[in-house]
Amino acid sequence: MRPFAYERATSVQDALERHSDGAVYLGGGTNLVDLMRLGVEEPARLVDVAHLPHDQIELRPDGSLVIGAAVSNSALAADRTVREGHPMLAQAVLAGASGQVRNLATVAGNLLQRTRCPYFQDASKPCNKRDPGSGCPAREGEHHNLAIMGHSPECVATHPSDMAVALAALGASIRIQGRAGERTIPIDELHRLPENEPERDTTLEPGDLITAVEVPPLGMPSRYRKVRERASFAFALVSVAAALDVDDGVVRDVRLALGGVAHKPWRAWHTEDALRGAEMTGESFQRAAEVELGVAEPLRDNAYKVPLVRNLIVRTLTELAERGAS
Amino acid sequence: MTDRVEGREKVTGQAKYAFEYPAEDVAYAAAVQASVGKGEVAAVDTEAALRLPGVLAVLFWENAPKLGEVSDGELALFQSPKVSYRGQFVAAVVGETLETAREAARLLHIEYTEETPDVRLRADHPGLYKPAKVNPVFPADTEQGEPEDAFRDSAVRVDVTYTTPAEHNNPMEPHTTLAQWNDDGTLTLYDSNQGASTVQATVAKLFGLDPAQVRVVSPHVGGGFGSKGTPRPNVVLAAMAARAVGRPVKFAVPRQQMFATTGYRTPTIQRLRLGADEDGRLNAIVHEVFEQTSTVREFAEQTATPTRVMYQAPHRRTSHRLVRLDVPSPSWMRAPGETPGMYALESAMDELAIAAGIDPIELRVRNDTDREPESGLPFSSRNLVACLREGADRFGWAGRDPAPGVRREGRKLIGTGVAASTYPAYMPPNKATARAEPDGTFTVRIAAADIGTGARTALTLIAAEALKADLDQVRVEIGDSSFPKASVAGGSGGTAGWGTAVVRACEALRGMLNGSVPPEGLEASADTAEEIRAREKYARHAFGAQFAEVEVDADTGEVRVRRMLGVFAAGRIINPKTARSQFIGGMTMGIGMALMEESVMDAEFGGYLNRDLAQYHVPACADVRDIDATWVEESDPHLNPMGSKGIGEIGLVGAAAAVGNAVHHATGVRVRDLPITPARLLDDF
């Protein structure tokens, strides 16, 4: 690991000022330290933002939440208001990593964790994300757990977060403090598709600091379901975050996002559109799922994810419908 | 039901493992791995690394000391510029701190001449050859009768091919050595291994020393599962580095580097042909195995050997073909041979049961035999049928509907499966001493290893019994090459081999005791080589039966093992408490083999792609639900003074087949390529 300077930011302004070339913000460190030890990340300076006063979860009168960026994953999942108002968010967080990792990891760090593509993590091999222009061996190599949607010739990586999938389904917004001031963007505009710049996971500019995540009220049953080979402590093959509001056998409202399929948490807008006003039946769920999967372009060894996602969407919506109807 | 004698040390953090011994002025080593799949080191630029403050030395082929010849080419560390596989150690750096050593290793700039590596095992590889023998000393091929004709003429036939992937042992403690050269030219190694005597002998040869000049200390070892059964490059690297800098040096192989340098189980391709009459009596068994070795050393996994032991059939053939690939050297992994071989045989037996319309337990009973089929030797004891019957009772097998894919609980498909287990009862020669101390206690010494097996506890029980003493009067000291020479913790032969030497030493001591013990104590020693040479000819094997119940998610293909039961016949069980843990531990590894363990070869660059515990999944706590192991009483006078067979490996043998057979019963899908993942199941749903 390359030597680095360590500085503890005392305020947001202080953090921004300390963040110069070669600096990286440090939250819990659960992915950053891991990548530094692999030689994938080589910051000259760490600016520790884990101690900034962004460690609260605020429930606003309308039922929306403001989650501080430094809230630990564990605290987020244990929070009563989250569990009651946004259960799929708590479930998604609990589906990720392990108890001891979640105690260290922060909300912003979880959003900004990087792909677990095996080529990205091996600094001795080409990877366009790690070393732009060096090539993407995964496209023709080992990719059974990589993207089926939105990938590019340059990159077929997936985003590994569970929490971000739930936040995508919830239509969360990300509050960012940048050099030009504060702004808030939809989570859908935080993570990006690889296109020809796979080295950029997000739309953040240098120095940008995530300070909070805003989550609108939900008001309908929701669920996060993750598929993995090992029963726990494993990244998703695929996952789905879903919320469903049914009324008299008809879908009134729905939220759906997919994990493990793309370079970003995949909001299934097409499925949602197809479902609103549709009958609450397995057939209509399946048809709606197929609409989204119509854009899938599976690679040689990951076509299994297409039926897996379809089955998972139908299953999760069916369970939510049964719960809503009972 | 004796608690582990070192239990308190282990739960309080006082048990010391190799990296943890205090050493004055210790330095740290870090290794550099080849970043090409095949070729040569063309140039090593050490400047940047050496300029780093605190860097003490850089070692690579040009400046490394010449080592003595040993049979394992993986130990010829830095002896030539040749790169035989991606990830091979090509250089090492020694630094004042861990951080410095690792950073210097990263700064070492190495240029290579590069060739295209040949890394893919296939059954039609032109380089396949018949090895002179398979491990340890079995013929590569055997044949009796007319297997091809007999198979063709059989009423019921199964002709199927199974594959198992490369699997990595992944003990929780990495391969570690703390090396210290003493002023008198002797070498002390605190080392993580399965046999201090073996490490001592090998290191002495490598460094041109007399074995007495090398002391290996390893009282606690954080697992091995075969991967520490022979010395690995870590011990050579640490000793070489310590000599270069004139200080003690510590080196623990980082988890990522273990995937290339510390061994793994070869992938296998296995074609099984079983021919039987309408009643399921086997007429022909043909088991053909294709597997890999490296260009550095030959390692010939004895995959088809259990098929020579298991079932009667007048016509039979087994064969092994190897191909030398540009890959890390495969090596020992728990129940080598039996584990992949019995997965294939016991899966094929399940397919035969279905083809013949016979209950899979009944099929195995009908093909039981009291003589080892190929050697013709009588079994010293064989209680496979008793294990199957006992297990069927306990598991609730009676009344099982054989129809696949018909039991549902909500969206879950439920199924059960059975498979047999076997493992040879080896008994290697050993030496031991037993001392009577003037305070009335006894000290027993042998250079055995407890890698988590419970060996220290079992040997204490064995010694106490032989001495007719209380447990707390007996202290067994192991894990030190200065103790009498011992075989490795491997081949499930520890308790039998070490235990016999301990019994004989204790018996000799009892013969010397008459009343008081002199102030200097009394000591007796034993060597079992002669006793073992004189043993009668028997086929000695442990057997078992494994049962699994699985649930398979009909939408996602996720498989979870709900219940698992193993019933074993392994001679006398010395300590039920630790024995049960051994059996269950093996079965747990079998769950991993069945459902998640797979090392993926990088077809483009060479080397294994998944190289950490997030990408190579071993079972987690949540994967192991209701699991139990038990045994049938077995009295066998032809074994050893304890009447024991080995128990360390058989728990893994057959476990994956039981799970796979249960998955078929649940879903109707036969996945013949391990592991059984959602991707492989969904293809056929």
Next chain:
Amino acid sequence: MDMPIYAEITLVVNGTGHRLSVDTRASLLDVLREDLGLTGSKKGCDHGQCGACTVLLDGRRANGCLALAVAHDGAEVVTVEGLAKDGRLSPLQEAFIEHDAFQCGYCTPGQLCSATGMLDEAEQGWPSAVTGDLGADTVLDDEEIRERMSGNLCRCGAYAGIVAAVRQAAQRREAAGT
């Protein structure tokens, strides 16, 4: 050339304060093991994937290998060496011996620290991935124990004993009303 950078920190480990100069790159785990000689905490993977390094960091279980020591200046740490009090084993340590919840022992310190932290989490009503009703109180059945202990890998496969030991310690704790 990047020179190592050192920082002064304090750590309170098992109740004892230490003032240390650490390389900014050093993990809490390496500082415990190499600088303080507390080798009970183990290094199995150095990447947060095995849990052998689990310690209690400011009262919560955490992977010592992922925690940079410099980022935890002033922290209170409890390691496996601090679980027994005055030579008396904790109920979890006793239960691990009784149920043979380990074989090689290398993952054991992490399992024990993890279970210690986990029992506190459960007592505070934290849910897990297998908690059916997120609004309900935590009932620490076997399925919950298995899920909550899944961050600690054991290659020897001692999980059955680990679950039995944790269950026993949880029940005794509940019975004692602590």
